[in-house]
Amino acid sequence: MAKATKKKALGRGLSALLKDPDNDIQSAKDKNADKVVGNIVELDLDSIDVNPHQPRTSFNEDALTELASSIKELGVIQPITVRKLGFNQYQLVSGERRFRASKLLGLASIPAYIRIANDQESLEMALVENIQRQDLDPIEIALSYQRLIEEVDLTQEEMSERIGKNRSTIANYLRLLKLDPIIQTGMRDGFLSMGHGRALIALSDTKQQLEIYERIVKDKLSVRETERLIKALNTKQKTTAPTKFDxxxxxxxxxxxxxxxxxxxxxxxxxxxxxxxxxxxxxxxxxxxxxxxxxxxxx
Structure with missing residues (x-):
């Protein structure tokens, strides 16, 4: 399996900033709050508590082990979201499976988005501004769209108006987050384009997605070549699908x-x-x- 190079951990400097008791950030109005809102911060796992009101209490151990293996290989692809409770004290908002899998691995820290008091408007502005940047990869854009939906509570229609993008464009980006983490990492590191990713979504089988991803990287397939390959594969599967007996x-x-x-x-x-x-x-x-x-x- 061709592996994408791991990205360096983000938010190291911000992490140090948050550990300064003389400049503790509690509100979006505080000094340096703009450096935290909308950005990824590397947080100590020990400083994060799970939400006691989390409705989901059962986690499949095998699935957690698989996720831990993926994180060990690729790192945490999608940062968790936490709420700041006090100095160096946070509560998990979303991403409990990633949080648990990271603890299972014995990791010391995890990339996180931090929500602080009255930061709703600032967060929306930061995310919308971030989306407008030219140097973002497709997965970074998709993650920003996802955060606008989940944390700012925008519908796709409202987000379309805010950022000036068609709803279909937003939906296409969000679908990329359904791809295997290995493929998402490949897109973030430039091994394949958004067009390749959209073509791979047409395959429902993850194993087949990864096999085609390997061919894209190895044979430098274009998007058109990838689409033809996947279309042929899907057509073959349909024509060879067995007829069920009554x-x-x-x-x-x-x-x-x-x-x-x-x-x-x-x-x-x-x-x-x-x-x-x-x-x-x-x-x-x-x-x-x-x-x-x-x-x-x-x-």
Whole structure:
């Protein structure tokens, strides 16, 4: 698997600023608050508490382990969001799975967005201004759109008016966040474009997405070449999709299996054509099945 280079941890200087007791930032009106609002800050995991009113209390351990493995390989792709409670004290707002997976890995810190008192208007302004920048990658833009929806409570229609973008454009960016973290990292580091990402979304299978991502990087496929490749793959899957038997035919297969004393397999194509496969364990078993066929012919 081609791996994207990890980005350096963000917000180290801001983290030090927040640990200065003489200049503690509690409000959007405080000195240096503008440096925090809308930016990513590296926070100590020990300074963050989970929200006791979080409605979700059950987390799948296997899924957390998989996420931890991804974070170990790629880092935290989407920063968590916290609310400032006091000096160097925060409460989790969103991203509890990322928070738990990072603790599972034994990490000391995690990238986070910090919400502070009366920062709603400042946050919206900072995010909208950030989106207008020319040097943002597609995932950074998508994350800003997501924050405007989740934290500023804007609808896609309202966001369209604020930033002067069509709703379809906003929706296309947001869909990129459904891609595998490895692919998101590849987009952030310039291995593939937004066009490649949009093409990959057409594949519902994550494993296939990653396989095509590998080919894009290895063979330097253009967006058009990627779209043709994915279209051909989807077309092949549709034409080879097996036709399901109705209940009567399924019962008939069971009767045939019972008659031959072997698990008969049926393979069908979309048109309904197919094969009936009768397995045998040995030459003697083959002769036994052949005899049964000969007997059926005589009856």
């Amino acid at each position: 209940e009567n035919k399924q019962n008939a297969v069971k009767e045939i299996s019972s008659y031959f004393g072997a698990k008969v397999e049926v393979k069908l194509n979309k048109k309904g054509n197919g094969k009936l496969i009768i397995p045998f364990a040995s030459a003697e078993d083959f002769e036994r099945i052949k005899k049964l066929i000969d007997e059926s012919k005589q009856n």
